Amino acid sequence: MTGTRPLFLAGLTASLPIVMGYFPIAFSFGVTATRAEFTVLEATALSLIIYAGASQFLALALLSSGAPVLVSAFTLIAMNLRHVLYGPALMRQAGREASTRYAWAWAFGLTDEVFGQALGSLARGQRFSEPYMFGLGLGAYASWVLGTLAGAVAGGGVLDGWPSLSAGLGFMLPALFLALLLSILNRRQLPVTAVSGAVTVIGTLMFSGTTGILLGILAGALAGLVRK
Amino acid sequence: MNWDLLTVALLAGVANWAFRALPIISRTDRQPAGGWLERFLSATGPAAIATLLVASLLPLVTPDPGKLLAVVIGIVAVLVTYYRAGSVVLATLAGAFAHGAAVWLLG
Numbered sequence: 001m002t003g004t005r006p007l008f009l010a011g012l013t014a015s016l017p018i019v020m021g022y023f024p025i026a027f028s029f030g031v032t033a034t035r036a037e038f039t040v041l042e043a044t045a046l047s048l049i050i051y052a053g054a055s056q057f058l059a060l061a062l063l064s065s066g067a068p069v070l071v072s073a074f075t076l077i078a079m080n081l082r083h084v085l086y087g088p089a090l091m092r093q094a095g096r097e098a099s100t101r102y103a104w105a106w107a108f109g110l111t112d113e114v115f116g117q118a119l120g121s122l123a124r125g126q127r128f129s130e131p132y133m134f135g136l137g138l139g140a141y142a143s144w145v146l147g148t149l150a151g152a153v154a155g156g157g158v159l160d161g162w163p164s165l166s167a168g169l170g171f172m173l174p175a176l177f178l179a180l181l182l183s184i185l186n187r188r189q190l191p192v193t194a195v196s197g198a199v200t201v202i203g204t205l206m207f208s209g210t211t212g213i214l215l216g217i218l219a220g221a222l223a224g225l226v227r228k
Numbered sequence: 229m230n231w232d233l234l235t236v237a238l239l240a241g242v243a244n245w246a247f248r249a250l251p252i253i254s255r256t257d258r259q260p261a262g263g264w265l266e267r268f269l270s271a272t273g274p275a276a277i278a279t280l281l282v283a284s285l286l287p288l289v290t291p292d293p294g295k296l297l298a299v300v301i302g303i304v305a306v307l308v309t310y311y312r313a314g315s316v317v318l319a320t321l322a323g324a325f326a327h328g329a330a331v332w333l334l335g
Contacts (some may be wrong), residue, residue: 017317042233049241059236069232073239080244082276087252089272100252107249112280113267119273120316168328171302174288175323177281178306184274192271193278200282209283216279217272224271225264 004131011135014121018136021176022053024169028159030151035062036209040152049146051141052080052111053117054209078210082217086115091117093119094128102130109137113173116180123184170173196220294334302327 026047033043038060046056055076062072087107091098110118114137122128159166181193199219204212288299303308305326 001329015310017320036271038233039231042230045229045234046237049237051241052244055240059233059240063230063231063233063236069235072232074319076236076240077243080240080247083244083247084251085272087248087250088256089270089276091252091255092270093273096258100255103252104249107252108245109249110252112276112323115273116277118282118314119277148329164328164332167298167331168324169298171288171327172320172324174281174284174300175302175306175320175327176316178303178323179310179319181274181277182275182283182307182310182319183316188267189271189274192274196275196278196284200279201286204283204286209312212286213279216282217276220275221268224267224275 007129007131008135011132011137012139013135013137014117014132015136017176017179018117018140021113021172022140022143023147023150025053026147027151027154028166028169029053029060030049030148031154031159032057032151033060033148034152034155036060036153037189038064040149044145044149045150047145050076051108051144052076053144055080057220081151082214083110085217085221086110086112090115090122093122098128099130102134106130106133106137109133109141111140111214113176113180114140116177120180120183191225192220196222295331298327298330298334301330 029047030040030043032045034040038046047058050056050059059072059076061073067075087103087110090110091100118133118136121132126132144216159169185193196216196219200212200216203215207215285299288295290296302323306319306323309322310316313319
């Protein structure tokens with residue numbers, strides 16, 4: 001197991017942009033949860049257990065509107081179905097010999113952004129390693145949970161007096177996705193990304209944001225089938 | 229503790245773990261090389277990131293020219309910083325800072 005610690009620390013360092021992107025969003029989730037009259041413990045439990053940003057905001061809306069438990073749960077589950085595609089895509093890039101011995105533990109942290117960052121590092125020539133995945137995932141997870149806790153403790157209305165700060169923090173995730181896309185983009189993948197983007201817009205406008213995401217990923221992956 | 233909330237969280241959390249971990253544990257990526265599944269899966273990553281980028285930008289699209297300009301300034305800052313510095317971290321921070329500053333300046 002030589003070299004485990006540096007790889008873990010490298011993963012932790014690589015999680016820094018995600019940490020900076022997650023904390024403010026999780027903070028606003030905590031604020032929103034307390035505004036919806038959930039307690040600090042309940043808000044933090046949602047982040048600890050679900051750990052999926054957009055669906056947590058949806059959970060607040062569903063639960064506070066009195067939606068039935070099973071309907072709420074299945075809505076959230078459908079929303080996160082896209083994550084099924086991430087593991088195989090990552091392991092395809094990692095190679096057949098890559099170890100997945102501890103995947104049962106680190107894979108829970110494979111969120112949209114962790115997946116993007118891991119894929120980007122592999123595309124830039126880094127070797128896949130499980131300690132790196134632990135470091136990357138742990139930094140992001142800690143940031144998400146602590147951000148929620150901080151937001152819930154601070155309570156509603158805390159960012160109301162700081163619109164530019166709030167806007168800057170809110171732009172962190174689009175900026176991160178764009179930077180990640182630039183880091184993995186090549187000529188062969190251009191049609192894939194163009195198809196994904198266009199279908200996401202159409203799916204979102206015609207159906208919903210969740211449907212747009214699911215259709216966008218599927219359409220882009222299908223576009224990969226027809227390219228040379 | 230709200231037990232409805234806990235039940236929903238546990239069901240969604242277990243499903244999330246299954247979606248994220250089970251395809252890796254079962255190594256569904258280990259298919260014959262060069263096949264359709266390989267091309268499908270290798271396109272999934274860029275497709276997902278492009279999708280999530282568009283999905284995160286869509287709520288920021290507004291008829292207000294000032295707010296729209298602030299979004300464009302943020303995007304340009306990411307592009308310029310990434311091509312100059314080659315760093316995902318710096319590009320992300322530059323984009324967020326530029327967008328926040330533009331919102332402040334444009335009022």
